[in-house]
Amino acid sequence: SFYSVFTHTYPDETALLLAEAARVLAPTGFVFADCFTSPLVFRASGSRYAVEVNRDHLLRLAALAGLSAELVDEKPWVG
Numbered sequence: 001s002f003y004s005v006f007t008h009t010y011p012d013e014t015a016l017l018l019a020e021a022a023r024v025l026a027p028t029g030f031v032f033a034d035c036f037t038s039p040l041v042f043r044a045s046g047s048r049y050a051v052e053v054n055r056d057h058l059l060r061l062a063a064l065a066g067l068s069a070e071l072v073d074e075k076p077w078v079g
Contacts, residue, residue: 002033011044011053011061018065031067 002021006014021031037055038045044053062069 002031006033006035008048008051010051015061018062018067022065022067
């Protein structure tokens, strides 16, 4: 579980974490993570306090790690 991890990591770090998770996951394993996404950012924006990523870019990072991503829930950011 990556609860409150990807909300504080930059895309390059997220990619490394996803690759490592894919490497150690059992064949039926899964990763559960939360993140802040925005269609208004190209790749990512923000600071360690709150990193927003472009959702399509995040999905590409998951695919590059050999993972498929699925949206479980979506809520607006209220600051």
